[in-house]
Amino acid sequence: MIPAPFEYKRAGSAEEAISLIGQYGDDAKFLAGGHSLIPLMKLRLAQPTVLVDIGRVKDLSYVKDAGDHVAIGALTRHMDVEKSPVLKQHVPLLAHAASHVGDSQVRHRGTIGGSIAHADPASDLPATTLALGATYVVQGPKGKREIAAKDFFKGFLESALAADEMLVEIKVPKMKGGW
Template sequence: MIPAAFDYARPETVEEAIGLLGQHGDEAKLLAGGHSLLPLMKLRFANPSVLIDIGRLTDLSYVRVEGDELAIGALTRYCDLVSADVVTKEAPLLGYASSLVGDPQVRHRGTIGGTLVHADPASDLPAVVLATGGSLIAQGPAGRRIIGVDDFFRGFFETALEPDEILVEVRLPRTGACPWAYQKFVRRANDWAIVGAATVDGRVGLVNMGQTPLRATAVEEALTSGASVSEAAALAADGTAPAADMHASEEFRRHLARVLTRRALTAAEAR
């Protein structure tokens, strides 16, 4: 349970952090809230020889309205998403789902950037951001580029970020007036979702239903074609490949996806 030895760097700017990534290559890892990376290091599943601590780049912690989007700095913590009035008003699903992540300690350290880059299919916010739509802004040595959220999650714990890029911002459409809901099925409070279903305005994101966070496209298409909530939700497991583990079999997860999607869509309709 003790991580392997590593060097520690604390850059003062994003540019300095990018320079350190370029200098150390695959040996380096960025450290944000540490609530995914440090457990992996303690288990020796991750053994970076250099930790680049971006946790104090406070310039990357903000939420503000920019035109028809909400701009969220990558280092914004869950607790700030829960308490920010602008999130409640403009992206209420994000604030609500953040309030269900882990326990207060996790919510006071974990960041939106960390959870999106970690890309755990069992995490809440990746599916929430997929359901909301929008884009992610990465910064590397050549400057910034925008990645659509549908192109961001590439594989098991794998994203479209290059090794020398930092996620600096998340951009979400302002969906405050749209129907939304999130259903998270857990055995104990504070747990990761066994399955989750998030919806905004007819888009649906699924938690823990495959190798990556997923959109339930069959459900979305059915809704667009005029299907009822029950008919559409019955398709929630289509195209998914959930894992079996000590918490649930594949079939139970498929069942949960259908039930939770129906409940989420019904709750959104009633809003």
């Protein structure tokens, strides 16, 4: 099927993306890799009138050792999660799980944040980060807040994200003693 018509906006920063989403409200959706949203749009299960492309917001793509946890930018591609030396050392289960996400094309385009924000219970990385006790950092017009993974998922394709918020970072506690 062909998706319903939509307007396309490209954001250069998280702040610009949040501002654009705020302008269009519930009629807008963020687009990063698109591997979760586009299939729903083709089936007309999601019909946003505006897509805000955040795929080029480079400061949200990283994996960092942050002391007692590993910080992962929401726009980090699945393949970068899979290949990250920091994750392989401190959270090898997450790196391993990322290696099983979809196929090579999905791993090269899809993002960990998109997978989590989409809140599909069949997705690998939301379940893995939930099991690891992750915390999600979300940003909106009022600033940033943290949501425990256990409190984030509200139902099928439903999350604790407000309409004007975006997931910006995933904090995963370091594993002790391997897996």
